[in-house]
Amino acid sequence: MTNNQAPISRIHLTFLAAAVLSLALGGCGQKEPSAGGPSGGGSSKKTVEIRAKGSDTMIQLVTAWAEAYRKVKPNVFVNANGGGTGTGFASLQNNSTDICNASREIKKEESEKVKSVTGKEVKEFVVAHDALAVYSHPSNPIKEISIPELTEIWAEGGKFTTWEQINPAFTGKLTLFGRQNNSGTYDYFREHICGKTPDNRQREFRGGISEMNGSSEVVENVGKTPTGLGYSGMGYKTPGVSWLNVSIVKGGPSVEPGADAARSGKYPIARKLYLYTAGEPTGELKDFIDWILSPEGQKIVSKEGFVSLN
Numbered sequence: 001m002t003n004n005q006a007p008i009s010r011i012h013l014t015f016l017a018a019a020v021l022s023l024a025l026g027g028c029g030q031k032e033p034s035a036g037g038p039s040g041g042g043s044s045k046k047t048v049e050i051r052a053k054g055s056d057t058m059i060q061l062v063t064a065w066a067e068a069y070r071k072v073k074p075n076v077f078v079n080a081n082g083g084g085t086g087t088g089f090a091s092l093q094n095n096s097t098d099i100c101n102a103s104r105e106i107k108k109e110e111s112e113k114v115k116s117v118t119g120k121e122v123k124e125f126v127v128a129h130d131a132l133a134v135y136s137h138p139s140n141p142i143k144e145i146s147i148p149e150l151t152e153i154w155a156e157g158g159k160f161t162t163w164e165q166i167n168p169a170f171t172g173k174l175t176l177f178g179r180q181n182n183s184g185t186y187d188y189f190r191e192h193i194c195g196k197t198p199d200n201r202q203r204e205f206r207g208g209i210s211e212m213n214g215s216s217e218v219v220e221n222v223g224k225t226p227t228g229l230g231y232s233g234m235g236y237k238t239p240g241v242s243w244l245n246v247s248i249v250k251g252g253p254s255v256e257p258g259a260d261a262a263r264s265g266k267y268p269i270a271r272k273l274y275l276y277t278a279g280e281p282t283g284e285l286k287d288f289i290d291w292i293l294s295p296e297g298q299k300i301v302s303k304e305g306f307v308s309l310n
Helices: 005-028 059-072 085-093 108-118 147-154 184-194 215-223 259-264 283-293 295-303
Strands: 048-054 076-083 099-102 122-136 144-146 175-179 210-212 228-233 245-247 270-278
Touching: 048 085, 048 283, 059 076, 059 283, 059 295, 076 085, 076 283, 085 099, 085 108, 085 184, 085 270, 108 122, 122 184, 122 215, 122 259, 122 283, 122 295, 144 147, 147 175, 147 184, 147 245, 175 184, 175 215, 184 228, 210 215, 215 228, 259 270, 270 283, 283 295
Parallel strands: 048 076, 048 099, 144 245, 175 210, 175 228
Antiparallel strands: 099 270, 122 228, 122 270
């Protein structure tokens, strides 16, 4: 190598190193998250987690929404958890969830607690309808029941403890399966079936009811118990159980749980399903709720066995 060649080689090497460094730095650059609605998702966006907690009845629905939304916005992860509607409201109060999934309306004292802790008004979103079905074993020949009969079965001090007291077509001691007391389904069924005492206090459930952690457990246990009876959302029906048509009064027209009957209120134990947030949702949280209320999100409601808004 001559003295003239050496400096040229060093220059070439210097430019080559600079080019490699420039390429490396350019490849590591992160794009700024871009604005947009639910249809604008992409891998270049900042990863966002939305926490949803509450109703065990709704857990399968919220999980289905979460999975479908990943295809709409891959950067948004919806972390869905159950634990009961009451647990969801408590989490909303202490800011450990962004959404409370609820199978009953929020109580005044719960709403006030959220505001006192967070300083924000609770926002309510009706996202679906549901029918609380009364499940029985497939071998049970009884196919309908009235609200007054359900009251005598489930309420404290009720006079029905055997099937023959309801209908002589079937005999055996009633074996009851319900939900735990932090469940919105528990509260709703207690309010609408157990009713009030003569002095207008809420009548409680009778003793001896097996309380399950989730709706699917209620249905599973009824399916294994010939004298069993339980309540859960109609979306949890399996081939292993039957459900009873329900009438408002004994001998009156009975109604089967179903979409139209639940949406219209014709079915006597129909209810709404809710999402609650602390304050008006914004950003990705608003986009997610808007998508749930859209035709695409409502299709999933029907697919999961619940009742869409329209």
